[in-house]
Amino acid sequence: MDLHILDHRLRVISISKNGLVNFTHPLIKLIFLRNRTRCKFFSLTETPENYTVVLDEEGFKELQPSEHLKVESSIWLPLNVASNGNASSSSQAVGVTKIAKSVIAPLAQQHVSVFMLSTYQTDFILVKEKDLSVVISTLEEEFNIYKEVGGESVPMHCQDVPNGLQKNGKEALHPVVIPKNQFCVMSLDPDTLPSIATTLIDVLFYSNSPKEDAANQGLDCIKFFSFSLIDGYISLVMDTEAQRQFPADLLFTSSSGELWRMVRIGGQPLGFDECGIVAQISQPLADSDISAYYISTFSFDHALVSPASHRPRRGHSERNRHAPAPEERSSSQLISDVPSELDDPRLSLQLQWPMVARQQEERLTLCLD
Template structure:
């Protein structure tokens, strides 16, 4: 298998809903007028808690000056992008989990994970790259993309037999299970002009899409994710939002697979913690359950096919008890009452 370190150098940021307005103009250009931008990596996800923005350096140049003074919180590290391939095929999230996510978690290296319809990306902190490549060298031939060319990375394999002690994984965060059904789909760039007004509404003005309060609405997760990476567009949204779009522009196949969501944690997950992705991805990968994983600034979101939902609940309900690193408190696996 091959592991490619892509040319993108990313920053991860968050903006509260109340602070989004000064950034909307720049974000619209990055999301919908990509032909005018030099940015090659843009991801925008909104939840009920915040908006997470992942941008390459060119994309950040498009944001307003003094963004942090205007309410944007930017994570301090720069992040590099790993993409695994198996021959000419996408390696798939199960392979990525077994050969990247789990080894890095056991080595105590923090990651940020972003699935798209085309492939799965693992983001690692730039300062961790030597440790990351050393850790993954036994599983992969490692290449680095430089000006469009793949250059082999020389790794000191004499150290491969010297294993660091396995790091303790992050505490097992409680899991929550929204009742929504989600659509995971790709978009053709030439379709954007036809759905611009609809995308503007669901991405940047979510208050216009808030559901009428009902007995079950509190059990739903407000969630839309839009990624534009190397001119490939991936969209995740609640199926209830499909009626906001013109017919046959988003999902022409009424039988297209629906997805259910698992949310990790109720408080902010830490960028310094390791094993957060692995706590979900590893048990599901062991059962060959497909997943679509989206890390955000505050927490993580896992999507599984609706056809695998009952099996997912069974697997996750049997997660092992986890011991807190500091005080030895045992945390019971938490299955939210919002399961349906």
């Protein structure tokens, strides 16, 4: 398989709910007025706590410093895995599950922190620029590694990158909560984006006040909406309540209309130095051949897992040039006994499996609050 280091240098920032009014102008420009900005990588995710924005350096220039803006200090590089057609696997799983053992687990073993961003088209693994040499040395036996430079893919080797790894924080156990609302992952033809502009602005910026969002944090359903516009391709993640506000004939997903349940990771903000968080979730899913999306945000991580079985993740609109061809998701079960318990939104999981060796035993404990 091929691993591509994409030609984007990214920043991860947080905008407070109270301070959103100070940033609506540049955010609307980044979402709708592509001819007025050189930004090529933009993702905005709303959670109950804040807005997470992942964007390249050109987009970052659009945001003015503010007390309502928190900026993670690192430069992040997006990685993307593509099959070269020679790899064979009996697994039907896709998404973060497919790369759990080949990418996520090895990086966790080397104490490399990752920030995941799954979209309708593909899955991006963000690593800190200073960790790139360790990433390459860890993965070069498994992958052909290329770096995009000026639109061309240049082969990369460990000696091509200076070693600047600083050992990241050790992994810890994190509570996991499953909210009640169901989610869908969709896409949109960029040419029709103006047709949903008023609805998208309403959902992103005006649907809830900060007080309402704070009050809903402890309830069965949480507010989660993600919009990504990356290299010209659009991805949207929303719950079914938000979906009903959009015209059904413009948004597209798999023919089955698949719905997903969220697993929200973290009782306290996770930070950016700890390693192994994504691995703790993705490895047991990979062991059971269960597909999943994974979206990291400034404070918490979110996995989307389907309780249904044998449903397609992505339709024939797959367009990312490095992404594999459309594949079928296989979700015959969730983790252990989770499917029969998903209807209880108070369910929390305590996941315990050190990522120091693949042979180590995993343990999953289910408990009710």
